[in-house]
Amino acid sequence: MGVGVSLSNLASAVANEGGIGVISAAGIGMLEKDFATNYVEANIRALRKEIKKAREKTKGIIGVNIMVALSNFADMVKTSIDEGIDIIFSGAGLPLNLPKFLNNSSKTKLVPIVSSGRAFNLIAKRWLQKYEYLPDAVVVEGPMAGGHLGYSSEQISNPDYSLDKIVKDVLEETRQYEEISGKQIPVIAAGGIYTGNDILKYLKMGAAGVQMATRFVTTDECDASDEFKKSYLNCKKEDITIIESPVGMPGRAIINKFLNDVKLGERKPYKCLYHCIKTCDYKKSSYCISQALINAQRGLLVNGFAFAGANAYRADKIISVKELISILMDEYNKALYLNM
Secondary structure (H helix, E strand, O other), X not given: XXXXXXXXXXXXXXXXXXXXXXXXXXXXXXXXXXXXXXXXXXXXXXXXXXXXHHHHXXXXXXXXXXXXXXXXXXXXHHHHHHOOOOEEEEOOOOOOOHHHHOOOOOOOEEEEEEXXXXXXXXXXXXXXXXXXXXXXXXXXXXXXXXXXXXXXXXXXXXXXXXXXXXXXXXXXXXXXXXXXXXXXXOEEEEOOOOOHHHHHHHHHXXXXXXXXXXXXXXXXXXXXXXXXXXXXXXXXXXXXXXXXXXXXXXXXXXXXXHHHHHHOOOOOOOOOOOOOEOOOOOOOOOOOHHHHHHHHHOOOHHHOOOEOOOXXXXXXXXXXXXXXXXXXXXXXXXXXXXXX
């Protein structure tokens, strides 16, 4: 839900309905006047503003998603903890040192995002050995998610890497650590979850909850532009494709002229203002991923594109978060009744 797709407006609306609202830290300083000249400080300032604005709008739970791959990862983590954020979700790499940023007065919960049981084991083992700390929960993100994916292009369509399988793998890993520590580690399923029936499926499998993104893009409160939301409403299933991103990972996006031009080898001239993603091969890239996503968020899709989950084509109208939560609850209850 970055760049700028989920900020204080959407996060607070979700929190007000009893969910955990999440602010994306990626490129969050894009609206600051000095974003291009003072990248680090602009992002820190913007993150503080968004957390404060969310707090003014809700008394619910607010989290921040901070990618490990961000060059300013440490600054974003420190700022979030300093602002008393409830939860930090962290993926796009292994957040092996995340607990080191906590202090004795910190109340922030730490939740890694993983794509395999092995990844969870690596994180949990390191946190326990080095910091005597275990994850407060874990998000298991499958290959049907939108945006950058923690899989190779071959793994995305391989049944061995389906969300069903990796949720089971991570559940097995968490049970081992729960037995050792006595601490519960809730597993949260993510990636391609779209309906109340999907929610029921993963709760029955043993997950404690789900993370949803794509379906919340087409809400009134989503922080992206109307044009961004319309790209979801207007797309067909075949328009959603896997692209190779300049950051070295595959990503799922809605194909448009911008991406077709890139595929044909047309270079989109740009100047890298700040090496914002550690793995980005910006010297060889034909376009700037951050600028393309900022343009899309603003509705300038001629110079950018929208990331989207595999189910984005199912969106047919823009509704409020309140209405969406109500629909999801109805879908869940109907599915529960049919499964009784």
